[in-house]
Amino acid sequence: MSTRGALFAVSPLDGRYARYTEPLVPYASEAALMRARVRVEVEYLIALADLDATPLSIDDDQRETARAAYQDFDDEDAALIKQLETEGTEEYAATNHDVKAVEYFIRTKLPADLDAAQWIHFGLTSEDVNNLAHRVLLQPAISDVIVPALVEVRDALVDMAHEYGDLPMLARTHGQPATPTTFGKEMAVYASRLARAIGRIEVARDDLSGKLAGASGTYAAHHAAYPEVDWQAFATDFVTGLGLEHEPVTTQVNPCDDMAALFDALRSANNVLIDLDRDAWLYVSDRYLGQETVAGETGSSTMPHKVNPIDFENSEGNLSKANSDLTFLADYVTTSRLQRDLSDSTVKRNVGAALAHCLIGYGKCSNGLAKVVPNEHVMREELEATPEIIGEAVQTILRREGHTDAYERVKDLTRGERVSLEDFRALFDDLDVSDDVRDELRALTPAGYTGVASEMAHDVE
Numbered sequence: 001m002s003t004r005g006a007l008f009a010v011s012p013l014d015g016r017y018a019r020y021t022e023p024l025v026p027y028a029s030e031a032a033l034m035r036a037r038v039r040v041e042v043e044y045l046i047a048l049a050d051l052d053a054t055p056l057s058i059d060d061d062q063r064e065t066a067r068a069a070y071q072d073f074d075d076e077d078a079a080l081i082k083q084l085e086t087e088g089t090e091e092y093a094a095t096n097h098d099v100k101a102v103e104y105f106i107r108t109k110l111p112a113d114l115d116a117a118q119w120i121h122f123g124l125t126s127e128d129v130n131n132l133a134h135r136v137l138l139q140p141a142i143s144d145v146i147v148p149a150l151v152e153v154r155d156a157l158v159d160m161a162h163e164y165g166d167l168p169m170l171a172r173t174h175g176q177p178a179t180p181t182t183f184g185k186e187m188a189v190y191a192s193r194l195a196r197a198i199g200r201i202e203v204a205r206d207d208l209s210g211k212l213a214g215a216s217g218t219y220a221a222h223h224a225a226y227p228e229v230d231w232q233a234f235a236t237d238f239v240t241g242l243g244l245e246h247e248p249v250t251t252q253v254n255p256c257d258d259m260a261a262l263f264d265a266l267r268s269a270n271n272v273l274i275d276l277d278r279d280a281w282l283y284v285s286d287r288y289l290g291q292e293t294v295a296g297e298t299g300s301s302t303m304p305h306k307v308n309p310i311d312f313e314n315s316e317g318n319l320s321k322a323n324s325d326l327t328f329l330a331d332y333v334t335t336s337r338l339q340r341d342l343s344d345s346t347v348k349r350n351v352g353a354a355l356a357h358c359l360i361g362y363g364k365c366s367n368g369l370a371k372v373v374p375n376e377h378v379m380r381e382e383l384e385a386t387p388e389i390i391g392e393a394v395q396t397i398l399r400r401e402g403h404t405d406a407y408e409r410v411k412d413l414t415r416g417e418r419v420s421l422e423d424f425r426a427l428f429d430d431l432d433v434s435d436d437v438r439d440e441l442r443a444l445t446p447a448g449y450t451g452v453a454s455e456m457a458h459d460v461e
Helices: 018-028 030-049 060-071 075-086 098-109 126-163 183-206 220-225 231-241 257-285 310-332 343-348 351-371 376-384 387-400 406-414 421-429 435-442 453-459
Strands: 168-173 176-182 289-291 372-374
Touching (some): 018 030, 018 126, 018 351, 030 075, 030 098, 030 126, 075 098, 098 126, 126 183, 126 257, 126 351, 176 183, 176 387, 183 257, 183 453, 220 231, 257 310, 257 372, 387 406, 387 435, 406 421
Antiparallel strands (some): 168 176
8 A cells, every 4th residue: 555544545445444454454465365375385395395206305494494485474575576576686587477476486485405496386377376375365264254243243133132032013014014023033033044144154165166287277287297196186185285175177267166156155144234234224213223322423414413323324335335246256257268368367356355345344233233222112102003913913813713704804994094902892892702702802912912023032042
């Protein structure tokens, strides 16, 4: 970034929102990608030394020194790789190639007594390194940053489900008053959906797969140099050793179906939270949820009284932006002209931006949930003002008792009408039912007509 600072950043991810996206820097920055490439190249060099077929030998001390190239990777190392790519040094001309610059960097880091320069990047194409580097960054980004942020939201929803599992609330279908629920049960719905979405993300993360098969995916250079080596088995061992599945049949590029599946899984979780953000916004609008004020915070530049649901709005916006990016990425990275084109190279550099918008959205949703408090008085007041919602229970009990016209009688009383409990009781008095059934009907109340919502809320874990 320019030394002028965050206020002059082109993207808000590195400007206004930089403090929220900081946890992704070790996984999504260009320096992180450089380090991951160094790791892949160094471990590949060591793996070559372990083959009986090659004359390369690297002892324990030399391996430790070589691995330090990525284990101790710092800002100066990143700057040197960038210099090797763009300007060159006294020893090396500018490469104008990011992976070749990594190869030259590793040469500067190898032990002086190790003659191995010709073995760095032996038989590889840049995509062999890049596809692995991207994935060894993406896996921990999901595990260490994205999933914990989602779990934080889910835990908050579970806590709210348990705390407010018994709080009755008018439900709405098609925006109209409907069978009551409890606030806790509605939070349990989101907690349950989010748990399943997190599970899909974790499965997709564990299914990330890499290739190491050369320029056209045929192991041609490797086989030409050492035809006696089982290079497919070598690649399988190497890729799985990095914690990835092995993609056995590819062109020059990894087909990236695995990354697309992960992006789709992230979209699934984001859609759950966008749905939550919008419902929370409406609950605030209906005064079902009150918001705690923050000292010094301004809700409107002209209306001093306002406490806006800004966290839910910000979350919705960032998650919608993330989903747009994730959809594009999933569609784009799975295509390549013939065996290789470079259009995906620049696209994959934006994976971190998509994850950053996810992370901001998750954090803002968590903040919003932490600020809201259910307004029990408003919820109960609206339930009492909408007695027609017990009509479903009335007609269902009457059906049980054999009344074939039950639905029609309740519909005539309630559809599009303002009715009271007294109107219902007048209907009950006119019914041909036993006293026990009439008492059962008279006992119905909007606040008490929540089924097993309370149990559902308290059962979510």
